Amino acid sequence: MLKTSLLNDSALIKQWLLERDPEQLKKLWDAANLVRHETMGDEVHLRGVVEISNRCVRHCLYCGINAHQLNLARYEMNRAEIIHAVEHVSRSGAQTIVLQSGENPDLDVYGIAEIILYIKANTELKVTLSLGEKSEAILALWKQAGADRYLLKFETSNQALYAHTHQGSRNAWKQRLATLTTLKRLGYQIGSGVILGLPGQTTEDLVQDLLLIKELELDMIACGPYQETHDLPFNADPASDQVSNSHLQTHICNALIRIMNPHAQIPATAALAANDGEDARWVGLNRGCNVIMPNFTPPEYRERYQIYPSQLRAVGVSGEALVSKIQEQLNQMGRPAVMNQAPPQYSDPRGQIL
Numbered sequence: 001m002l003k004t005s006l007l008n009d010s011a012l013i014k015q016w017l018l019e020r021d022p023e024q025l026k027k028l029w030d031a032a033n034l035v036r037h038e039t040m041g042d043e044v045h046l047r048g049v050v051e052i053s054n055r056c057v058r059h060c061l062y063c064g065i066n067a068h069q070l071n072l073a074r075y076e077m078n079r080a081e082i083i084h085a086v087e088h089v090s091r092s093g094a095q096t097i098v099l100q101s102g103e104n105p106d107l108d109v110y111g112i113a114e115i116i117l118y119i120k121a122n123t124e125l126k127v128t129l130s131l132g133e134k135s136e137a138i139l140a141l142w143k144q145a146g147a148d149r150y151l152l153k154f155e156t157s158n159q160a161l162y163a164h165t166h167q168g169s170r171n172a173w174k175q176r177l178a179t180l181t182t183l184k185r186l187g188y189q190i191g192s193g194v195i196l197g198l199p200g201q202t203t204e205d206l207v208q209d210l211l212l213i214k215e216l217e218l219d220m221i222a223c224g225p226y227q228e229t230h231d232l233p234f235n236a237d238p239a240s241d242q243v244s245n246s247h248l249q250t251h252i253c254n255a256l257i258r259i260m261n262p263h264a265q266i267p268a269t270a271a272l273a274a275n276d277g278e279d280a281r282w283v284g285l286n287r288g289c290n291v292i293m294p295n296f297t298p299p300e301y302r303e304r305y306q307i308y309p310s311q312l313r314a315v316g317v318s319g320e321a322l323v324s325k326i327q328e329q330l331n332q333m334g335r336p337a338v339m340n341q342a343p344p345q346y347s348d349p350r351g352q353i354l
């Protein structure tokens, strides 16, 4: 009953977002878990993330690698380094690689296309790109090269809040949405989503976020809690109807997203594992989520890709070691990860495209 009655009713969505009674919430967790089980099965998908560059021209106030960070040493992984990271993701058995970066207009577009070609020719990996807003011509080139998916969060459906947090015009939001439409038209599977508890975000905004997420018919939906940064401190005004960035609020949001979008891939985001000793990602997997995204960025670059200060930075831990740990945890939960067969050892794959 919870499932169907929720779908379009904004008053009911708001009521659930504000629900704090544990007995009621238990019903929500159970409904989300059941929908996830019935539509997506019990397996968990692993996506290996490689943060290929922290160069960025954007001014997103919430992001620790924005263009204001003048003291941050910028990097761009070269092709050999990216291919090396690809090998690591492939060998770990994860089925998808996510290439992510800041928004860099000087990014080597053809270099990225060649890397995508390489990945598709030499591995079983699906390729997700998360490289910011790009022109249709560039996105089409990468699609032709074999990219499968693109991740571009719209962050908030409140256009004024978007303009403020991105230090841009109102048009900036429309531009981001237009890019999502372009990506869909080009045949990408698209991922999008929001930051939960962004300073200035109200519960009403969040209701609209959830309705927009549903309307966009996304393949992947990411909703992670806001991690405070220097440029965008919390608004302490209790009368502001500010959305909380708590783990509980995130779980509620992801559970509703699951019920409203039964077939979507929903990650328990890294931001859920940030902050304290408890790793709320495991809880999230029992409340609608079905994806985990281990980090495969080479250790020497991880420290320079701190989107937020408390980001989980197992700097010395390799992606493979993270995957083994995650697999162990998932097995204990009875929610095994879907893995590719380990590929044969490469002789020197870098020689092929360098």
Ligand code: SAH
Pocket: 062, 063, 064, 100, 101, 102, 103, 130, 131, 132, 133, 151, 152, 153, 155, 194, 195, 224, 225, 226, 227, 228, 229, 271, 307, 308
């Ligand atoms: N440059 C790319 C990739 C962005 S980083 C792009 O613009 O699409 C990936 C995501 O991290 C962002 O879309 C944002 O939703 C999230 N993020 C950034 N800063 C955050 C913060 N302080 N707290 C929580 N999530 C954050």
